[in-house]
Amino acid sequence: MSTVGKAISLLELFSVDEPELGLSDLARRSGFDKATTRRLLVALAGHGFVEQDIGTRHYRLGAGLSRLARIREARFPFLQTAVPLVRDLAASTAETVHLSEFGVDRLVTVHVEHPAWANRVNIDIGQLLPLHSTASGIAYLAFARDETVKACLTGSLDAFTAHTLIEPAAISRCMSEARERGYSICDQGYEEGVISVAAAIRGADGFALGIIAVAAPKARTTAAAITERGLAVREAAREISMRLNGENLQILRRQA
Amino acid sequence: MSTVGKAISLLELFSVDEPELGLSDLARRSGFDKATTRRLLVALAGHGFVEQDIGTRHYRLGAGLSRLARIREARFPFLQTAVPLVRDLAASTAETVHLSEFGVDRLVTVHVEHPAWANRVNIDIGQLLPLHSTASGIAYLAFARDETVKACLTGSLDAFTAHTLIEPAAISRCMSEARERGYSICDQGYEEGVISVAAAIRGADGFALGIIAVAAPKARTTAAAITERGLAVREAAREISMRLNGENLQILRRQA
DNA sequence: AAATAACGTTTCAAATAATGAACCGACCGC
DNA sequence: GCGGTCGGTTCATTATTTGAAACGTTATTT
Numbered sequence: 099m100s101t102v103g104k105a106i107s108l109l110e111l112f113s114v115d116e117p118e119l120g121l122s123d124l125a126r127r128s129g130f131d132k133a134t135t136r137r138l139l140v141a142l143a144g145h146g147f148v149e150q151d152i153g154t155r156h157y158r159l160g161a162g163l164s165r166l167a168r169i170r171e172a173r174f175p176f177l178q179t180a181v182p183l184v185r186d187l188a189a190s191t192a193e194t195v196h197l198s199e200f201g202v203d204r205l206v207t208v209h210v211e212h213p214a215w216a217n218r219v220n221i222d223i224g225q226l227l228p229l230h231s232t233a234s235g236i237a238y239l240a241f242a243r244d245e246t247v248k249a250c251l252t253g254s255l256d257a258f259t260a261h262t263l264i265e266p267a268a269i270s271r272c273m274s275e276a277r278e279r280g281y282s283i284c285d286q287g288y289e290e291g292v293i294s295v296a297a298a299i300r301g302a303d304g305f306a307l308g309i310i311a312v313a314a315p316k317a318r319t320t321a322a323a324i325t326e327r328g329l330a331v332r333e334a335a336r337e338i339s340m341r342l343n344g345e346n347l348q349i350l351r352r353q354a
Numbered sequence: 355m356s357t358v359g360k361a362i363s364l365l366e367l368f369s370v371d372e373p374e375l376g377l378s379d380l381a382r383r384s385g386f387d388k389a390t391t392r393r394l395l396v397a398l399a400g401h402g403f404v405e406q407d408i409g410t411r412h413y414r415l416g417a418g419l420s421r422l423a424r425i426r427e428a429r430f431p432f433l434q435t436a437v438p439l440v441r442d443l444a445a446s447t448a449e450t451v452h453l454s455e456f457g458v459d460r461l462v463t464v465h466v467e468h469p470a471w472a473n474r475v476n477i478d479i480g481q482l483l484p485l486h487s488t489a490s491g492i493a494y495l496a497f498a499r500d501e502t503v504k505a506c507l508t509g510s511l512d513a514f515t516a517h518t519l520i521e522p523a524a525i526s527r528c529m530s531e532a533r534e535r536g537y538s539i540c541d542q543g544y545e546e547g548v549i550s551v552a553a554a555i556r557g558a559d560g561f562a563l564g565i566i567a568v569a570a571p572k573a574r575t576t577a578a579a580i581t582e583r584g585l586a587v588r589e590a591a592r593e594i595s596m597r598l599n600g601e602n603l604q605i606l607r608r609q610a
Numbered sequence: 611a612a613a614t615a616a617c618g619t620t621t622c623a624a625a626t627a628a629t630g631a632a633c634c635g636a637c638c639g640c
Numbered sequence: 641g642c643g644g645t646c647g648g649t650t651c652a653t654t655a656t657t658t659g660a661a662a663c664g665t666t667a668t669t670t
Contacts, residue, residue, distance in 0.1 A: 356656080356657085357656075357657080376646075376647080377646080377647055377648080378645075378646060378647075388647085388648085389648085389649075389650085392647080392648065392649090411646085411647060411648095
């Protein structure tokens with residue numbers, strides 16, 4: 099692995115649940131030597147990608163990341179545009195709604211709204227979702243470039259539950275249905291007892307940029323609720339796409 | 355420079371004004387060889403820190419950065435908490451209001467609200483501000499750790515305009531005034547014709563975490579307006595600090 | 611209170627990964 | 641068709657990264 103890759107994989111050890119980690123801990127989890135880990139952290143800290151707590155000496159993600167993320171967001175206001183509609187959808191469905199972007203080969207969860215229920219589907223910001231076994235993933239693939247779809251369906255696919263579809267043909271069928279319907283459904287494909295619907299947020303070129311999804315405990319979800327939520331999530335995705343493409347038409351056209 | 359540092363300095367070439375850059379361009383600006391630049395970009399792309407436009411082959415900042423920034427923000431909801439108050443302040447002052455965090459040795463602008471005026475102070479998200487010659491910097495230093503202050507005042511300080519204070523003693527005086535007053539004033543210390551007031555957002559330990567500032571063209575700014583804005587920005591900073599420390603008291607205490 | 615374990619940090623010879631000049635094919639404007 | 645620029649690739653040379661060991665400090669255990 100390249101040195102840069104190592105440094106980034108250190109950053110990826112941080113999560114919402116564990117936002118601060120010590121040197122030895124980072125070394126242990128990354129598998130790098132303590133000295134190596136430290137040198138990487140010092141390099142990262144030199145550019146504000148990590149900060150070190152003065153008291154505990156633990157490391158945490160730094161302001162430099164916020165800076166770059168905001169620069170990205172200024173060019174392409176995905177979060178800014180989508181979050182209000184995610185909120186609305188969370189309010190109207192009273193279930194967990196999450197927003198994801200595509201990154202490398204998975205979906206990256208960038209925003210989540212949780213309902214007040216005690217029994218709810220819990221998703222953390224930053225969580226990575228596989229493409230083939232989540233409603234979000236299927237909705238993305240339904241409007242993704244052929245290369246992306248092919249890259250996803252080649253190689254063996256993990257089965258997370260007994261319900262996970264792992265045959266390319268079955269997944270393709272799901273994608274077609276999602277494309278026609280305007281939203282995808284995934285019944286316990288990633289976690290037992292969770293049922294989700296999702297719809298793709300699309301650019302001016304027609305390809306998916308991100309995903310909005312509603313996830314709920316299957317126990318309290320009727321078939322009628324699924325349809326209702328599906329239509330709502332489809333509508334929300336359409337609205338977000340419209341707002342994005344309306345305001346930034348020229349930029350998005352350039353990408354096409 | 356470490357390889358990691360080189361990779362990050364590539365990321366830092368992107369800005370709000372130039373959010374997409376080609377390989378040769380990046381190589382030229384960074385001073386690295388084209389082959390080196392590309393290897394670094396490939397490593398970054400492998401983790402979603404940059405993406406490549408399929409059409410133009412240009413690179414842009416990637417979703418992986420948004421992910422990490424959101425994880426950071428989940429732990430320490432600086433933006434989330436502060437942005438509404440930045441908006442309010444922008445509305446009531448009708449001038450540019452910006453929010454910054456401390457990173458490495460400078461301030462990192464993470465949010466900006468611009469007024470409707472054509473003649474206004476323009477600040478981009480991601481812009482880096484020096485500590486010694488901006489209202490924001492002085493307000494930060496006024497409540498920073500001694501090491502930080504010392505590190506800033508040692509070595510030669512750049513004079514950006516004829517008004518820039520560069521003698522440590524004069525800067526210390528500014529800091530003291532800011533500490534007593536509750537807000538700092540910087541009269542054309544960074545750019546000719548711009549006058550700013552700023553106040554520190556502080557953690558439970560009393561040290562500055564970030565800064566909120568109002569910047570305006572000096573031409574239309576009266577002494578009375580400065581005082582009024584100073585009090586408003588002080589109040590906004592106090593409110594943000596309170597909200598941050600109220601909700602996350604246990605976390606912030608731990609840092610103390 | 612002493613012993614011990616764990617932590618962050620530094621060092622330096624050995625190992626490995628980064629480097630860059632040259633090269634390739636593709637594309638663009640002339 | 642031609643010169644220029646682009647993104648991308650190659651490979652011997654070179655410089656950077658690496659990790660075991662050791663140090664001083666700080667918690668934890670005995």
